Amino acid sequence: MLLREVEYAKPGSVAEALELLASNDGARALAGGQTLINVMKARAASPDMLVDLNGLDELKGIELAGDGTLTIGAMTTYSELMGSAEAKARPILGEVCATIADVQVRNRGTIGGNVCSNDPTNHLPPLMVAVGARMTIAGAGGEREVPAEEFFLGVYLTAAGPGELLTRISIPAGKKDGFAAVTLGADGTCIANAAASVNGAVRVAIGCVDAVPVLVTANSTEGVADAVRGANLMPPSDVHASSEYRTHLAEVLATRAAEEAAGR
Amino acid sequence: MDVTVAVNGTTYERDVEPRKLLIHLLRDDLDLTGSHVGCDTGNCGACSVILDGVLVKSCMLLAVQANGASIETVEGLSEDGELTPLQQAFNEHHALQCGYCTPGMLMSATALLRENPSPSEDEIKKALQGNICRCTGYWNIVEAVKSVADA
Numbered sequence: 001m002l003l004r005e006v007e008y009a010k011p012g013s014v015a016e017a018l019e020l021l022a023s024n025d026g027a028r029a030l031a032g033g034q035t036l037i038n039v040m041k042a043r044a045a046s047p048d049m050l051v052d053l054n055g056l057d058e059l060k061g062i063e064l065a066g067d068g069t070l071t072i073g074a075m076t077t078y079s080e081l082m083g084s085a086e087a088k089a090r091p092i093l094g095e096v097c098a099t100i101a102d103v104q105v106r107n108r109g110t111i112g113g114n115v116c117s118n119d120p121t122n123h124l125p126p127l128m129v130a131v132g133a134r135m136t137i138a139g140a141g142g143e144r145e146v147p148a149e150e151f152f153l154g155v156y157l158t159a160a161g162p163g164e165l166l167t168r169i170s171i172p173a174g175k176k177d178g179f180a181a182v183t184l185g186a187d188g189t190c191i192a193n194a195a196a197s198v199n200g201a202v203r204v205a206i207g208c209v210d211a212v213p214v215l216v217t218a219n220s221t222e223g224v225a226d227a228v229r230g231a232n233l234m235p236p237s238d239v240h241a242s243s244e245y246r247t248h249l250a251e252v253l254a255t256r257a258a259e260e261a262a263g264r
Numbered sequence: 265m266d267v268t269v270a271v272n273g274t275t276y277e278r279d280v281e282p283r284k285l286l287i288h289l290l291r292d293d294l295d296l297t298g299s300h301v302g303c304d305t306g307n308c309g310a311c312s313v314i315l316d317g318v319l320v321k322s323c324m325l326l327a328v329q330a331n332g333a334s335i336e337t338v339e340g341l342s343e344d345g346e347l348t349p350l351q352q353a354f355n356e357h358h359a360l361q362c363g364y365c366t367p368g369m370l371m372s373a374t375a376l377l378r379e380n381p382s383p384s385e386d387e388i389k390k391a392l393q394g395n396i397c398r399c400t401g402y403w404n405i406v407e408a409v410k411s412v413a414d415a
């Protein structure tokens with residue numbers, strides 16, 4: 001398919017990428033492109049310039065600190081994360097990435113792209129909220145860190161604003177995590193999903209039911225279903241599920257994810 | 265923009281528009297029509313190629329992004345007219361009906377076997393998840409890959 005005309009820039013550093021994004025109104029960052037290129041085909045997005053982040057080593061790499069904190073570069077692909085010895089410190093990360101689409105998409109698609117596109121059906125936004133990730137955003141004024149709960153602002157909208165880039169994600173140590181989803185076909189798009197993490201209290205973030213992941217907490221896995229009901233979800237209806245059915249799935253999946261997390 | 269790519273060991277230099285997808289560089293500019301355009305939405309995998317050792321869908325990246333890369337397409341699998349064991353197995357197991365998905369299936373299975381020379385049936389199915397056969401001829405495709413894996 002022929003895309004609309006677009007300029008292409010391949011910066012040599014994050015600083016240069018930020019400058020390109022800030023000085024060109026119609027510029028968009030191109031990460032793995034497994035969503036962006038497709039929405040450009042459909043003309044749902046028509047950037048004037050693509051700033052290609054591929055090849056920027058500053059945005060790559062997975063580090064494991066002494067206290068178990070993982071720091072993951074935004075341009076780390078799902079496949080790289082799945083194959084990383086360091087990332088095994090938080091096993092849920094690789095496990096969830098292995099259920100995203102297919103090999104080819106996982107080979108190009110990136111962690112940063114998944115969270116920054118913030119499609120409500122994406123896997124990683126609820127997971128990042130559940131595990132208490134912290135997002136580092138770089139802009140003209142330097143870097144700032146935003147907790148995942150404050151990073152997701154709306155459909156396709158995050159705290160990484162125009163002229164800014166998510167550079168890395170930091171995730172604290174932990175193993176008691178779970179994830180559950182109902183998808184369109186094996187490893188397909190999520191109809192509803194839930195990520196859970198147990199660390200004293202149970203934290204469950206539910207996806208596909210609102211513009212951003214909905215966080216509920218409970219004292220025990222038994223209390224999760226009540227907590228979900230208490231959140232008064234009003235998910236959208238679409239061809240795959242009615243609002244009522246999604247509400248039902250939210251409760252079931254939140255409980256499943258919490259039980260998986262508690263059982264580890 | 266000037267783009268230099270090495271496809272199946274041959275270096276090509278072309279002036280391409282940034283909006284051109286890699287699949288169109290391969291098919292339209294380099295006349296390598298083995299890789300197919302199936303769905304054009306990143307779902308079917310008929311355009312799968314191996315880019316610097318990594319399996320990708322060539323309709324999901326720009327040709328300019330492949331600048332400097334080494335690309336393997338289905339045309340590069342056989343050497344001197346000799347089919348690879350995998351291609352031979354596709355033939356023997358009747359692992360193709362209309363043949364449209366075959367180039368992508370071959371590239372995905374090739375990438376799998378390099379990484380994991382003896383995959384289980386489940387691993388084969390998982391590895392071919394990104395390749396859709398519109399004839400639904402999956403059974404024989406999996407059988408063909410299995411036969412090479414077992415060897």
